[in-house]
Amino acid sequence: MNEMTITNARYVNSPLLNEVDSIKATIDGEQMSIPLCEGNRHYDEIMRQVDAGTLTIAEAE
């Protein structure tokens, strides 16, 4: 698999339930809202990079 370039990753609180329900990030230059869902390729790659210590996800604002 080729690695995605991921920057500005941040958890997002749902306005409906006031709990974290997605991650906002810029992936390969595009703004994305990524669900917390294993099997979603962007979420899987974010978690892989977090586990590898190359990416940190900021807390929700």
Add this chain to the structure above:
Amino acid sequence: MSRSKITSASIEDSTIAAADIASGAVESAIATPLSHRNLIINGAMQVAQRGTSVTGSTANTYQTCDRWYHIASGATYNSSQESLTIGQTDIPRQFQYFLRFDETTGNNNSGIEQRVENILSIAGETVTLSFYAKGTNPGGGSMQIEFDEYWDGSAQTQNTESFTLTSSWQRFTFTRTLTDPTGKTIGSNSFLGIKFRQPTVDTNTNAWTLDITGVQLEVGSVATPFEHRSYGEELARCQRYFYGINQYTNSRGGTGWAFIATAVAYDTSHMTASLNLPVTLRTTPTISYSNLSGQFGFGRSGAVDYFDTLSGGNSDNNQNVNIYASNGLSHSIGDAGYFGIYFGSAYIHLDAEL
């Protein structure tokens, strides 16, 4: 002879010699169209929801023709959905489009890939890949096909073949037997990846171009004629992995608002709208969108609030997504209206690709 008289018991061994069979008789039987043979989606390059061309890209991502993952691997490429000349006879006339993958700066392992979902469905089988291609070769003089078996997230079996492009269309065929699944662990994203690329050992940076269409992968050792599918059928298959909501041309031939969904003011600062998806997606999708000022709108109470950014919601799944926005809004709680895309080049993409 009546067909009803022909049974396996009524034909003795060695009764029919090869010379007794008319030329083409067996081929005709093999060529009988059977549906659902082709495991490749968008093999005729009909669908291009993301757009029909990109230039100067260095991204490893899906581009232009749906389901075709583009691998830069350090190279720079252009990609486009191209039309075949009407009436051409170089390849069967059923084809209208081909994908042109044009590397302006080459690098090893760069090319295009189709990821066939659920490797278990073909594991252990003999499969045949066929496609029509022309173009120019990387600096090393040939192209490479790679069959990558992904069982639980990494390529565990990799087999390669080589082929050589010329300036004329050719049909290439390759037959492989895939790994037996016994003892394998299956992850959430198992697939068979088929790559068309600059060979791993070829680190040349010369430019090259691959024109390709009619890609078919089928179980068995024979390459049958390409299986025709209508645009609607192919689009629905593509939408399992990617759904693009783009600005529409209105009935007067111009561009205007694209009303996407009804929307409500959930509270003083949030608009929410639910999108029902045309097909069930493979998984809960990533939402991405264009980057234009005031590209989206919430029309309510005789006014429109314009905004730039949006998010997915915690009720998202693979059948509908709940979009919400919080910037640029001035509604009152309980306002109802529509959520729309305003600019012609604006888009919302839902990505559930492998």
